[in-house]
Amino acid sequence: MVHVEVKDLYNKEYTLLWSILSFKAGLLNAAGFLLAGSYVSHVTGFGTQIGLAFGLQNFTFGLELLIIPIGFISGALITSLILDSKYNKLEVPNYPIVQFMITFLLGIICLGFEFKIFTTHPILDQSKNTIYLIGLLCFICGLKNALTTWATHGKVRTTHLTGLSTDIGLHLQKLFKPEGSNSRYPEPRKVTYVRIATLISFSIGSCISAILIQQVGYKIFYISFSISVLLLAISILHRNQIKYGQQTLIKGVYSANTN
Numbered sequence: 425m426v427h428v429e430v431k432d433l434y435n436k437e438y439t440l441l442w443s444i445l446s447f448k449a450g451l452l453n454a455a456g457f458l459l460a461g462s463y464v465s466h467v468t469g470f471g472t473q474i475g476l477a478f479g480l481q482n483f484t485f486g487l488e489l490l491i492i493p494i495g496f497i498s499g500a501l502i503t504s505l506i507l508d509s510k511y512n513k514l515e516v517p518n519y520p521i522v523q524f525m526i527t528f529l530l531g532i533i534c535l536g537f538e539f540k541i542f543t544t545h546p547i548l549d550q551s552k553n554t555i556y557l558i559g560l561l562c563f564i565c566g567l568k569n570a571l572t573t574w575a576t577h578g579k580v581r582t583t584h585l586t587g588l589s590t591d592i593g594l595h596l597q598k599l600f601k602p603e604g605s606n607s608r609y610p611e612p613r614k615v616t617y618v619r620i621a622t623l624i625s626f627s628i629g630s631c632i633s634a635i636l637i638q639q640v641g642y643k644i645f646y647i648s649f650s651i652s653v654l655l656l657a658i659s660i661l662h663r664n665q666i667k668y669g670q671q672t673l674i675k676g677v678y679s680a681n682t683n
Contacts (some may be wrong), residue, residue, distance in 0.1 A: 425519040425522070425523055425571050425572065425575045425655065425659050426438075426441065426519070426575070426658065426659065426662040427516045427517065427519070427575065427662065427663065427666055428575065428576065430576075430577050430579070433576050433577075433579050433580060433618075434612065434614045434615050434617075434618045435614075436614075439617075439618050439621055442572075442580050442582060442618060442621070442622050442625075443621050443622060443624075443625040444625070444651065444655075445568070445572055445582040445655075446582040446583075446622040446623070446625040446626040446629065447625040447626065447628060447629035447651075448568075448582075448629060448648055448651050448652075449465045449565065449568065449569075449582050449583040449584075449626055449629065450465075450625065450626035450627060450628065450629025450630040450631075450633065451629035451630070451632065451633045451644065451647060451648055452464060452465060452561060452564070452565060452629075452633075452648055453465035453466075453565075453583070453626075453629075453630060453633075454629070454630040454631075454633035454634050454637075455633050455637065455644045455645060455648075456558065456561045458633070458634065458637050459557075459637065459641075459642060459644075460554055460557045460558045460561065461554065461558075462492065462558045464492070464558060464561035464562045464564075464565055465565045465569070465583040465584055466496075466565075466583060466584035466586070467492060467493045467496050467497075467562075468584065468586055471493070473489055474486050474489045474490060474493075477489060488555050491555055491558060491559040491562070492558065492559070492562050493562075494559070494562075495558075495559040495560070495561075495562030495563040495566060496562045496563070496565060496566035496569075497566060498563055498566060499562070499563040499564065499565065499566020499567035499568070499569075499570060500566045500567070500569065500570035501566075501570075502522075502525070502566075502567060503522050503566075503567050503570035503571050503574060504570065504574070506518065506521050506522055507519070507522065507571075507574050515667075516663045516666045516667060517574075517575070518663075519571065519575060519659045519663060520656060520659045520660045520663060522567055522570075522571045523571065523652065523655055523656045523659045524656055525567055526564055526567050526568055526571075526652050527649065527652035527653055527655075527656050529560060529563070529564050529567075530564065530645060530648050530649040530652050531649055532560070533557070533560060533561070533645050533649075534642075534643075534645050534646055534649055536557070537642035537643075537645070541553060542554070542557050542642070565583050568582070568583060569581055569582065569583040569584070580618075580622070582622060582626070585623055585626060588619055588622060588623055589623065591616075591619055592616060592619050592620060592623065594609070595609075595611055595615070595616045595619075596616060598611070598613065598616065599613055599616060
């Protein structure tokens with residue numbers, strides 16, 4: 425994750441980043457469904473499923489389903505605790521720590537499959553390890569979505585499509601009106617273009633996951649792991665670059681004042 429000002433969120437140079445993050449979320453969500461029997465990048469609908477399970481007195485299944493919202497919310501909570509701890513507007517938040525956690529946990533999942541801790545046929549054999557895998561994936565997606573949301577001031581979310589699709593629908597007609605037309609919620613056209621790119625990227629990630637899983641199985645997680653390694657490197661380099669620039673600016677101001 426990189427540190428972006430609100431006014432720059434929808435610039436072309438960042439659209440690719442949001443698309444990559446959304447692609448990765450779609451990849452993980454489809455992999456979670458096909459390999460673990462559950463969607464993992466959102467919690468929509470699980471409240472209903474949990475309620476139905478308890479209503480039908482299937483208490484064991486209901487408790488197992490609780491791991492999905494708990495895992496996702498816990499990931500978001502950890503992100504908040506890390507980024508809000510000792511927050512200072514004059515310093516770049518420590519995004520690399522959260523990104524490292526995401527990368528590390530994806531590596532753990534890859535190793536879990538390599539050492540047969542996780543099964544490759546969970547839909548046919550719903551073991552406790554499968555529930556742990558689902559919870560871990562939800563936790564990762566909670567970290568991931570919260571990191572993007574926190575860094576973009578709540579403007580960009582990349583792990584689910586419900587709110588995104590609503591926003592696209594609300595603002596789609598503005599693409600065919602003159603820029604700056606009267607509206608209760610005026611937005612530049614580029615905002616809608618970024619949302620559309622994010623939605624398409626999520627769908628492409630899901631599609632590629634569904635295709636490749638038939639060929640490589642659990643090794644699909646290596647793609648997500650590789651993307652996370654790249655994002656971690658970008659996050660560290662970007663943070664150091666901004667810190668170096670700030671230090672250079674401070675030294676310049678100090679030197680000018682002393683002279």
